[in-house]
Amino acid sequence: MKNFLTIDTLEKADIEALLTRIEFYDEKLQDKSWTGNALKGKNVLLMFFENSTRTSISFETAARKLGAELFSLNMQSSSTKKGESLLDTIWTMEAITKPDILIIRHSEYGAPDYIADRVDCAVVNAGDSWRAHPTQALLDAYTIKKHKGDIEGQTVTICGDISHSRVASSNIKLLTKLGAKVRVVAPPALMPQKFPAEGVETFTNMDEGVKDSDIIMTIRLQKERMEKSLIKSDSDYFNNYGLTMERLSLAKPDAVVLDPGPFIRNVQIADDVADHPEKSLILKQVANGVPTRMAVMERAVS
Numbered sequence: 488m489k490n491f492l493t494i495d496t497l498e499k500a501d502i503e504a505l506l507t508r509i510e511f512y513d514e515k516l517q518d519k520s521w522t523g524n525a526l527k528g529k530n531v532l533l534m535f536f537e538n539s540t541r542t543s544i545s546f547e548t549a550a551r552k553l554g555a556e557l558f559s560l561n562m563q564s565s566s567t568k569k570g571e572s573l574l575d576t577i578w579t580m581e582a583i584t585k586p587d588i589l590i591i592r593h594s595e596y597g598a599p600d601y602i603a604d605r606v607d608c609a610v611v612n613a614g615d616s617w618r619a620h621p622t623q624a625l626l627d628a629y630t631i632k633k634h635k636g637d638i639e640g641q642t643v644t645i646c647g648d649i650s651h652s653r654v655a656s657s658n659i660k661l662l663t664k665l666g667a668k669v670r671v672v673a674p675p676a677l678m679p680q681k682f683p684a685e686g687v688e689t690f691t692n693m694d695e696g697v698k699d700s701d702i703i704m705t706i707r708l709q710k711e712r713m714e715k716s717l718i719k720s721d722s723d724y725f726n727n728y729g730l731t732m733e734r735l736s737l738a739k740p741d742a743v744v745l746d747p748g749p750f751i752r753n754v755q756i757a758d759d760v761a762d763h764p765e766k767s768l769i770l771k772q773v774a775n776g777v778p779t780r781m782a783v784m785e786r787a788v789s
């Protein structure tokens with residue numbers, strides 16, 4: 488059993504092996520009726536203590552496609568509302584469902600690692616606080632590789648609320664390991680003091696940061712993690728940091744746009760950029776979440 492908790496413990500060769508398996512499953516999934524058996528006889532338990540659309544549904548889809556038995560807990564109607572502790576809820580679900588893999592999302596920093604030390608199954612981090620979202624970074628890397636052919640040498644510019652973003656943090660680590668040149672663009676109030684990898688270029692001016700980029704990744708304002716408002720207004724933020732077609736034209740002519748979602752139209756990204764048929768890879772990213780999570784869960788039980 489192998490946990491999948493952060494990007495930190497992955498070597499470049501591990502990431503490349505995962506990218507190869509993601510490609511394998513991506514090709515299989517082109518046939519809508521295809522199903523695999525890598526998780527046949529295995530139980531997968533999903534515990535999402537924080538809201539999710541993309542991550543939860545793609546884990547569910549991936550588990551079903553690989554033949555797993557799937558269990559989940561509806562947090563809104565669960566006894567967590569009566570004050571049960573995180574660990575007691577997890578142990579209760581573990582006793583009932585006997586999982587081989589536990590997929591967990593939680594707002595507390597390090598919750599998946601804390602749980603991984605206390606359960607008898609592989610644990611996969613589906614996002615904790617602003618710390619880590621390793622499967623999102625992996626599917627982003629796969630999306631870049633599939634579109635550009637390679638990641639090494641690409642200039643990837645991550646724009647927005649960097650200081651509260653687990654996606655930015657995991658992407659900075661993973662893309663740096665794979666040899667991309669990583670830039671970040673953020674207002675001073677949303678720019679971290681330090682970064683989880685060497686060589687990250689920082690910009691507080693959006694036009695300067697976007698210039699000559701190969702890939703631009705926009706990141707939502709994570710207002711749920713701000714103790715007080717750190718921007719003047721959404722419209723002021725859009726004027727200074729929103730990705731518009733005009734700003735996108737400063738990037739390389741073949742530049743493409745990613746956003747992990749959920750994205751807020753006309754705050755971090757303009758409608759015509761988000762919906763652009765060639766430039767926007769946003770729905771391709773979402774689709775790539777399924778083969779990515781298939782590869783991660785296969786690894787978890789290997």
Ligand code: CP
Binds near residue numbers: 538614748
């Ligand atoms: N990107 C992402 O984690 O989206 P969800 O919150 O919808 O899962």
